[in-house]
Amino acid sequence: MTRGAPWSIRRRLALGVVALVALLGILIGTVSVIALRQNLLERLDGQVQDVMRSWVGPGSGAQLPGGSDLLRTGLVVGVAVPGQNARGIVTTSSGDATELTAAQLERLFSTRSRQPATIDIPRLGAYRVVLESTADGSVLAVALSMDDVDGTTRDLALVFALVTAGALVIAAAGAVAIVRVALRPLGRVTETATRVTELQLASGDATIPERVPDAEADPRTEVGQVGAALNRLLGHVEHALVARQASEEKVRRFVADASHELRTPLASIRGYAELTRRIDDELPADAIRSLDRIESESIRMTALVEELLELARLDEGQGLVFGEVELVRLVTDAVGDAYAAAPDHEWEVVAPDPPLTIEADAARIHQLVVNLLGNAHRHTPAGTVVTVTLASDADEATLTFADDGPGIPEELRPRLFERFARGDASRSRATGSTGLGLAIVAAVVEAHGGRIEVFSVPGDTRFVVRLPLRRPDAADASHLPD
Ligand SMILES: Nc1ncnc2c1ncn2[C@@H]1O[C@H](COP(=O)(O)OP(=O)(O)O)[C@@H](O)[C@H]1O
Ligand SMILES: [Mg+2]
Numbered sequence: 001m002t003r004g005a006p007w008s009i010r011r012r013l014a015l016g017v018v019a020l021v022a023l024l025g026i027l028i029g030t031v032s033v034i035a036l037r038q039n040l041l042e043r044l045d046g047q048v049q050d051v052m053r054s055w056v057g058p059g060s061g062a063q064l065p066g067g068s069d070l071l072r073t074g075l076v077v078g079v080a081v082p083g084q085n086a087r088g089i090v091t092t093s094s095g096d097a098t099e100l101t102a103a104q105l106e107r108l109f110s111t112r113s114r115q116p117a118t119i120d121i122p123r124l125g126a127y128r129v130v131l132e133s134t135a136d137g138s139v140l141a142v143a144l145s146m147d148d149v150d151g152t153t154r155d156l157a158l159v160f161a162l163v164t165a166g167a168l169v170i171a172a173a174g175a176v177a178i179v180r181v182a183l184r185p186l187g188r189v190t191e192t193a194t195r196v197t198e199l200q201l202a203s204g205d206a207t208i209p210e211r212v213p214d215a216e217a218d219p220r221t222e223v224g225q226v227g228a229a230l231n232r233l234l235g236h237v238e239h240a241l242v243a244r245q246a247s248e249e250k251v252r253r254f255v256a257d258a259s260h261e262l263r264t265p266l267a268s269i270r271g272y273a274e275l276t277r278r279i280d281d282e283l284p285a286d287a288i289r290s291l292d293r294i295e296s297e298s299i300r301m302t303a304l305v306e307e308l309l310e311l312a313r314l315d316e317g318q319g320l321v322f323g324e325v326e327l328v329r330l331v332t333d334a335v336g337d338a339y340a341a342a343p344d345h346e347w348e349v350v351a352p353d354p355p356l357t358i359e360a361d362a363a364r365i366h367q368l369v370v371n372l373l374g375n376a377h378r379h380t381p382a383g384t385v386v387t388v389t390l391a392s393d394a395d396e397a398t399l400t401f402a403d404d405g406p407g408i409p410e411e412l413r414p415r416l417f418e419r420f421a422r423g424d425a426s427r428s429r430a431t432g433s434t435g436l437g438l439a440i441v442a443a444v445v446e447a448h449g450g451r452i453e454v455f456s457v458p459g460d461t462r463f464v465v466r467l468p469l470r471r472p473d474a475a476d477a478s479h480l481p482d
Helices: 009-055 102-108 147-197 222-278 285-316 327-341 362-378 410-415 424-428 437-447 472-479
Strands: 076-080 087-091 097-099 117-121 125-133 139-145 323-326 346-350 357-360 385-392 396-403 451-457 460-468
Touching: 009 125, 009 139, 009 147, 076 102, 087 102, 102 117, 125 147, 147 222, 222 285, 285 437, 323 327, 323 362, 327 346, 327 362, 327 385, 327 396, 357 362, 357 460, 362 385, 362 396, 362 437, 362 460, 437 451, 437 460
Parallel strands: 346 385
Antiparallel strands: 076 087, 076 139, 087 097, 117 125, 125 139, 323 357, 385 396, 396 460, 451 460
């Protein structure tokens, strides 16, 4: 069984009000109609009895009254004298008296009780009848038509039905209108909540500028309570976000400061190691080896610290110096440097005619290219062909770094761009591998609003970097609605 759509408050209230009004209408109508009918009947009975009394008054016999002022339209009178045929007349609207038929007479005298009773006289309709026995054993009957009573009752019932129907329509429309007006503030609360969901809370500013307006946050109304609760929630979340951002900021600052502070002592260590080695004829071979290690390790550590500092700066999201960067030249130069450093690899550049200019931070883009070229050199054997391909379309430039080396280890791929993620081979080899190179690449790409993808199978590894031609912030701002 499928459940239908839930009922809206508007629908519920409209139906509830309609049901209530209908119930009240029926109740009041029924009681009124019954009371009116009772009242009319009593009056009719009084009239029937009046007629009877004035007929049976002193001196009157078991005779039909004739031509008296008793006779009124619709009056039926009858006399049943023992041993004779009963007789009776009905007064028509024109004032004439018509004799009753046998069937009509039989019906007229059919009640036993001496109380007023309702009978149905053939061809005449419903009548209220009173029988009276005289001293000589005759029975007199007086009856008056119920037409007026029935007609009035029917009219009243009809009026009630119409009024109730009208009230139903008005009540339904009124209920819908009231709910609509009453729920309008709720719509504004919803709008605020929706705007908050569109905020970029994960990145960017931690403050939440949206709040439900004061008019909809007055706790004296139901909707106001929702609005006020939402405002409190937003305040709470904002507070948490600001606190978290501040602590993240602190950690970043600490890393940046620590890296910065470490540079100088590291440079000193290297300098002193170099200095000490210069007097090598006086040093034993072991000491020279140790000095070599001190030097190479301090070089490695300097690189590590530089990279950490670079990452901390990129994390802070500042310090990017945007300018015109000509990619063909930049990549060609970097590949030239790579060839100088690793002539046992084959280096190729496939690029369109210069210039291929993008708006970017030249130093960072250079770093990105150097890191990717360095990987293609360091994590592949001699003889590997490394091809850098440049291309561009209307919006972005694409840099593809391809090599036919052994590929990236399967288990490393999910966290390839994470910090300190590196292959076991890179760990064991003393190649200056830090595991920060690709993290920096990813951070640079992100800071420029670009994307990076990796495809890797043995013999074909490709890093595809896409960078927007224009500065993301400036481009974004022009698309934003006011
Ligand atoms: N072109 C490539 N071919 C094979 N493996 C690669 C390549 N580029 C990166 N890798 C793997 O990804 C790891 C992470 O790279 P990276 O972040 O630059 O750190 P690092 O180069 O300092 O080890 C490397 O250790 C290596 O195992
Ligand atoms: Mg690397």
